Every structure is written in C-alpha cells, then in structure tokens.
Amino acid sequence: MRLRTLALPFLALTAVPAAAQTAPPISEATLKDVTKELSSDAYEGRAPGTAGEEKTVAYLAKRFAAAGLAPGNKGSWYQDVPLVEMTAKNVSPLTFSGAGAPIALAYGPQMVIGTHRIQPHVAVKDSPVVFVGYGITAPEKGWDDYAGIDVRGKTVLILVNDPDWQQPDVGGLFNGRAMTYYGRWTYKYEEAARHGAAAAIIVHQTAPAAYGWNVVQSSWTGAQQLADSTDGGAGESAAIGWIQHDAAQRLFAQAGQSFETLAAAAKRKGFRAVALKGVTASVSFDNAIRKHMSRNVVGVLPGRTRPDNYVLYSAHWDHLGRCEAAPDGDDICNGAIDNATGTAALVALAEANAKAGAPARSQIFLAVTGEESGLLGSEYYAANPLYPLARTVAGVNMDALSMAGPARNVVVIGKGKSDLDGWLDRALATQGRVASAEPTPEKGFYYRSDHFSFAKRGVPMVYFEGGDDLVKGGRTAGKAAAEDYEAHRYHGPKDEYDPAWDWTGVARDVQLYYTLGRSLADSDVWPNWVAGDEFRAIRDKSRAAAATSAK
Incomplete structure (x- = not known):
C-alpha cells in the first residue's frame, strides 16, 4: 500500500522539493585524512585487482563501519564485480601499407591499441581501411555513416564527438555543442563491432576529444580492466585504439585524399564512407590475461519509517594504478582529486548522516570499482542491484571535487534533465549560491561518470562539479584552475595530495550533497526526469511496475 500512495506524486509533472535540510558541519579532517590516505604511494594508484585495491576496500569498509553504517550486502561490505585484466605485450607498430611508403606508428607516442576480446593473441593483417566519418548509425535522425558499405573484416577510421560539436550553441540534430552518446568513443567502438569491423581506430584531436594525447596514452597503456563475459567478447572488433591527428593527415595524403576535406564532409547529412584505395592496416599484440574479482564497497543507513525506499550516494574509489612515468620517473597515478x-x-x-540519526528512507553509500575502465563497477551494480532500482528514489554522484577554492556557483552536468534541479536549487539557496550549466557540454561529461549507469536505467541522478565562478578571481580564475588541472595532473602521476590545499570550497560542496541526500531521504516525493527526457519513459515504466507489485 505504501508504494501505491507514493506513486501519485511521482507521476506529477514536477516533483516539489521538500524543505532544504540544514546541513551540519562536514568533517574537514575526514575529507583530508581519507584523501591523503587513499592517494598515498602505498596504494599504488588504486588499480582494480592489485594490492592497492585490497588496501582500498578494506580501508573503506573500516571507515564505513566507524561512521555508523551497516554492511550493505547481506552482512558483507562488498559486492563482487567480475573483471578481466588485459595487459598488451609485444605490440607491433600499427602499419598502413599500399599507398607510398608504409606508415608505421609506434605504440604510445603515435598510437594506442587494445581489444575487448579476451584472447592471448590478436592479429589484424592487411585489413582494408575505410574512413567512416563519425561512425554513427542513428535511424531516428536519418543518419548512417555505414550506409552503402560493408566493413566486415576491415579497419575503420573514425572521428571523435558528434558532427555538430563545433556549433556554438545547444540544439540541432545532435544537440549542437552538447555531446550526445553518439559522440562518445565507447559508442564508436560498439557501433563498429556491430558492423563487423576487424579494427576500429579513432583519430585523436584535442578539441573534440576534450583532452590531449597525454590522457589517451596514460589511460590506454598498461593493464586494462574489462567486464568479464561468457563469450569472451567474441562479438567485439579484434582491435580498437586511437591514432594521432598528424598521422591521419599523412595517411590520407598518401592515399590521395585530404583528411580535413573528408572530415568536413562527414559533418553533413548524407555523408558516405570513403575507402582509402589500396591502403591496408596491420597490427598484432599479445595479451597477458588475468581474471579476477574486484569489489564495490556498500554501506547502508537503514531508514526509520520507509526502509524499502532508497537514496543513493556514489563515488568511484579506483584510479589508474601505475602509468606512463613523469619526467622525474614517478609512475604512480595517485588519483588524489580523481577520485x-x-x-x-x-x-x-x-559520518554526518549517521550522526544525525536515521532518516525516513534508507541511504546507500556506494564506492564503486572500475570507473576509469568504463564505469564497470557502477554498471555491474546497476545491472545487479542490491536494492531495487524501481525503489531507488534518486542518487547523488561525486567525482573529482574541485580544490580551486570557494565558488559562487556549482556546475551541473546535465542541467535541465530532471526534477532534481529544483532540489539542488533549494540547497544552494541556503548558501547563497546558484547552479550553472556546464560551460563545455561538448566534452560529454554526462557519459563519463558513474551516475550514467543509473540514469540510463531510469534512476534520477544529480552530478555537479565545483563552481567555476570563484570567490577569488571569478570565472577567469575558475577557467585557469580547470585548464591547469587538465593539462598537468588529470590522469597523470602529478594528481597528488597537496597539504596546502584550501578545503573550504570542498566542504561547502559536500554540505550540498548532504542537504540533497537528506532532504530526499526525509521526503515522500519521487523525483522524475522532465517530460520528453530520454530516461523518462524508463522511469515511468519501472515505477508503475513497482506500484503494481505492491498491490
């Protein structure tokens, strides 16, 4: 009966936020201690399946218990997540032959390569090369970059992002400068595999990718984590990877084509894939394969009066482990800020919620594995939830908090998608702050953090970043801080704990997370996605089914 009555406000067009909670002081000592501990060299970059993971999950379980949570998985703090670690060995150059002198690209500085097939050796030999533009098949938009060509057994070269990523505003066929999932590199490989491509190679360009080659190189070299699968990834392309922009330019020129001309043509509806006449690709590598069980860490604060309703807090504990060394020889990607x-x-x-006492609804605290490898831990939980997603009211995701200092705003990733915007606005009002839309929607952050695993299954999620309008220096200083982090620390060995950090801004942001989660947990309202949003129908269906089952 309880779910039947709660379904009524959920079906309203707009969920009305409860009064914003007064956030208690957030322990700055806890923020500092946990960040410093997890990012120390002793944890070796917190890669899944390493000694660093063992230390991380044990430490988090200990801290959850000390905070006053209960184990979240039938008496256990852990949810097993089956993964496969693949480390490429004996990587040959990626060689393009058949039009002039062969172009041989070196692994690391010029190309990266890998596979989602779980097999000890991969070889792509003399595979015809086809440029497929943005590599998108979107029937609902009347767009198909694979129309009229058979790429089975071939190597496809693909542009990153969407065709209209350079549009100055939002709107249009692919939402303008706001990236859609069609623009994500993960989608490019999925679509190439569906069309039977032997290899799928993305041409790296910093602006549409939203990061430099250093990020690609550090993320793709060394051990890679994949979700385990019953068929060993048989339906995947044999090889997937990236090449540098200048290498693509040289390759196209040798084949009698202009990369820039074809890239411009690929932005227009009706583009047809272009075979690079006579050009073939070859690459081979071995894989060291290790199947292992990684773990999500789950704690719960049981609800007082509606314990079968759940509010989720999530963050990923993993990082890259040992990675491409910095000039000083440091090869541990500590991931202090991230994450x-x-x-x-x-x-x-x-700690803060347990100290305040149980709210009406239960709160789940979920530290997930494998985010850096493709949201693997959150995807596993969302596909195998310990608490039903239809009864998960909403969630708050936290990733890479800003150490730039106090800000007048927060930057909401996916602003305007759900009723949670109103809840956040009320929380911000208690601090005299405002919510801003992300200034770089073309970077596709909406698809790059763990909230997406839940959102695509209908659970309303809010994910915001520290503000870019800093109290000291305004937006100019905020932009400079973001660019400095991306250029010098993001996914590199210098993302390390700094004792000189000012935690004032972070503490204020964490108070917002508290206010959001606590208000949702003490409410009887079910937030939803706005009418017309891509996830609205999924949520309506799951909640209707939950209401029916409660009758």
Whole structure:
C-alpha cells in the first residue's frame, strides 16, 4: 500500500522539493585524512585487482563501519564485480601499407591499441581501411555513416564527438555543442563491432576529444580492466585504439585524399564512407590475461519509517594504478582529486548522516570499482542491484571535487534533465549560491561518470562539479584552475595530495550533497526526469511496475 500512495506524486509533472535540510558541519579532517590516505604511494594508484585495491576496500569498509553504517550486502561490505585484466605485450607498430611508403606508428607516442576480446593473441593483417566519418548509425535522425558499405573484416577510421560539436550553441540534430552518446568513443567502438569491423581506430584531436594525447596514452597503456563475459567478447572488433591527428593527415595524403576535406564532409547529412584505395592496416599484440574479482564497497543507513525506499550516494574509489612515468620517473597515478576526494566525501557524508540519526528512507553509500575502465563497477551494480532500482528514489554522484577554492556557483552536468534541479536549487539557496550549466557540454561529461549507469536505467541522478565562478578571481580564475588541472595532473602521476590545499570550497560542496541526500531521504516525493527526457519513459515504466507489485 505504501508504494501505491507514493506513486501519485511521482507521476506529477514536477516533483516539489521538500524543505532544504540544514546541513551540519562536514568533517574537514575526514575529507583530508581519507584523501591523503587513499592517494598515498602505498596504494599504488588504486588499480582494480592489485594490492592497492585490497588496501582500498578494506580501508573503506573500516571507515564505513566507524561512521555508523551497516554492511550493505547481506552482512558483507562488498559486492563482487567480475573483471578481466588485459595487459598488451609485444605490440607491433600499427602499419598502413599500399599507398607510398608504409606508415608505421609506434605504440604510445603515435598510437594506442587494445581489444575487448579476451584472447592471448590478436592479429589484424592487411585489413582494408575505410574512413567512416563519425561512425554513427542513428535511424531516428536519418543518419548512417555505414550506409552503402560493408566493413566486415576491415579497419575503420573514425572521428571523435558528434558532427555538430563545433556549433556554438545547444540544439540541432545532435544537440549542437552538447555531446550526445553518439559522440562518445565507447559508442564508436560498439557501433563498429556491430558492423563487423576487424579494427576500429579513432583519430585523436584535442578539441573534440576534450583532452590531449597525454590522457589517451596514460589511460590506454598498461593493464586494462574489462567486464568479464561468457563469450569472451567474441562479438567485439579484434582491435580498437586511437591514432594521432598528424598521422591521419599523412595517411590520407598518401592515399590521395585530404583528411580535413573528408572530415568536413562527414559533418553533413548524407555523408558516405570513403575507402582509402589500396591502403591496408596491420597490427598484432599479445595479451597477458588475468581474471579476477574486484569489489564495490556498500554501506547502508537503514531508514526509520520507509526502509524499502532508497537514496543513493556514489563515488568511484579506483584510479589508474601505475602509468606512463613523469619526467622525474614517478609512475604512480595517485588519483588524489580523481577520485580520492569524492571517496572521502562519501565517508564524510556517512559520518554526518549517521550522526544525525536515521532518516525516513534508507541511504546507500556506494564506492564503486572500475570507473576509469568504463564505469564497470557502477554498471555491474546497476545491472545487479542490491536494492531495487524501481525503489531507488534518486542518487547523488561525486567525482573529482574541485580544490580551486570557494565558488559562487556549482556546475551541473546535465542541467535541465530532471526534477532534481529544483532540489539542488533549494540547497544552494541556503548558501547563497546558484547552479550553472556546464560551460563545455561538448566534452560529454554526462557519459563519463558513474551516475550514467543509473540514469540510463531510469534512476534520477544529480552530478555537479565545483563552481567555476570563484570567490577569488571569478570565472577567469575558475577557467585557469580547470585548464591547469587538465593539462598537468588529470590522469597523470602529478594528481597528488597537496597539504596546502584550501578545503573550504570542498566542504561547502559536500554540505550540498548532504542537504540533497537528506532532504530526499526525509521526503515522500519521487523525483522524475522532465517530460520528453530520454530516461523518462524508463522511469515511468519501472515505477508503475513497482506500484503494481505492491498491490
């Protein structure tokens, strides 16, 4: 009966936020201690399946217990997540032959290569090369870059992002400068595999990719984590990877084509794939394969009066482990900001909520594995939820908190998609702050963090970043801080704990997370996606089914 009555406000066009909670002080000591601990060299970059993971999950379980949570999985703090670690060995150059002198690209500085097939050796030999533009098949938009060509057994070269990513505003066929899922590199490989491509290679360009080659190189070299699968990835392309922009330019020129001309043509509806006449690709490598069980860490604060309704807090605990060394020889990607800070916030929120006493609804505190490898831990939980998603009211995701200092705003990723915007606005009002839309929607952040695993299954999720309008220096200073982090620390060995950090801004942001999660947990309202949103129908269906089952 309880779910039947709660379904009524859920079906309203707009969910009305409850009064914003007064956030208690967030322990700055906890934020500092957990961040410093998890990003220390002793954890070796927190890669799944390493000694660093063992230390990380044990430490988080200990901190959750000390905070006052209960184990979240039938008496256990852990949810097993089956993964496969693949490490490429003996990587040959990626060689393009058949039009002039062969172009042989070196692994690391000129190309990266890998596979989602779980097999000890991969070889692509003399595979015809086809340029497929943005590699998109979108029937609902009347767009098909694979129309009229058979790429089975061939190597496809693909542009990153959407065709209209350079549009200055939002709107249009692919939402203008706001990236859609069609623009994500993960989609490019999925679509190439569906068309039977032997190899799928993305041409890297910094602006549409939203990061430099250094990020690609550090992320794609070394051990890679994949979700385990019953068929060993048999339906995947044999090889997937990236090449540098200048290498693509040289290759196209040797084949009698202009890369820039074809890239411009690919932006227009009706583009047809172009075979690089006579050009073939070859590459081979071995894989060291290790299947292992990684773990999500799950704690719960049971609800007082509606314990079968759940509000989720999530953050990923993992990072890249050992990676491409910095000039000083440091090869540990410590991941202090990304995402020891978000994990520390999870612990601090557990402490604050437990200290305040149980809210009406249950709160789940979920530290997930494998985010850096493709949202693997959150995807596994969302596909195998410990608590039903239809009864999960909403969630708050935390990833890479800003150490730039206090800001007048927060930057909402996916602003305007759900009723949670109103809840956040009320929380911000208690601090005299505002919510801003992301200034770089072309970077596709909406698809790059763990909230997406839940959102695509209908659970309303809010994900915001620290503000870019800093109290000291305004937007100019905010932009400079973001660019400095991306250029010098993001996914590199210098994302390390700094004792000189000012935690004032982070503490205020974590108070917002508390206010959001606590208000939702003490409410009887079910937020939804706005009418017409891509996830609205999924949520309506799951909630209707939950209401029916409660009758």
